[in-house]
Amino acid sequence: MNRRTFTLSLLALSASATVGGLAGCGFELRRAPHMSFKSVQLAGFAPNSPLAAELAKALEDAGVSVVDSTAAAAAQQNLPAAVAASNPRILTSHVVLEALSDTREQAVASITAFSQVRDISLRTRFRFRLSRADGSDIIVPTELLLTNDLPYNEKDALAKIDESAAMHRAMQTDIVQQVMRRLAVVRPDQLVAR
DSSP states (O other), X not given: OOHHHHHHHHHHHHHHHHHHHXXXXXXXXXXXXXXXXXXEEEESOOXXXXXXXXXXHHXXXXXXXXXXXXXXXXXXXXXXXXXXXXXXXXXXXXXEEEEEXXXXXXXXXXXXXXSOEEEEEEEEXXXXXXXXXXXXXXXEEEEEEEEEEEEOOGGGHHHHHHHHHHHHHHHHHHHHHHHHHHHHTOXXXXXXXX
């Protein structure tokens, strides 16, 4: 057996041992969370909101259909819209995710002795609530706040604008993941109004 064949077989053996070891310890890639509701209405978001679009995609990946109204949720559950409008408690697997605020802020975090900006603080703030079709709360108004500091240099101002936009997008993705984790803990018995 030549040296190259021996090296390749040794590499294949170590790779299979690693994969086998990970599978044996219970390692598994994170999947989309399982939601106890079938449909969700996104309300209160700005038109063409990137956060709403990313949240809708994450919800659809988790098997939840995103609808425009309670009437659409009723049609999806084969209920007449008039019945659902007069008695919203009948929609037991429909929730409304309402955005109360969605802001991106930028502030000076520190300055030099010559009054030049040294660091910029980027903040992404999202406040939301989750309610049943009848308007009663499942998740009370909750605020998520992410902060990141960005070193700043006047010579690289244009690059720092692009970097801050990329950082805001990364923080938005993190907020979507946090919202999804909060939605995943909603139990089926919480969907029924009391």
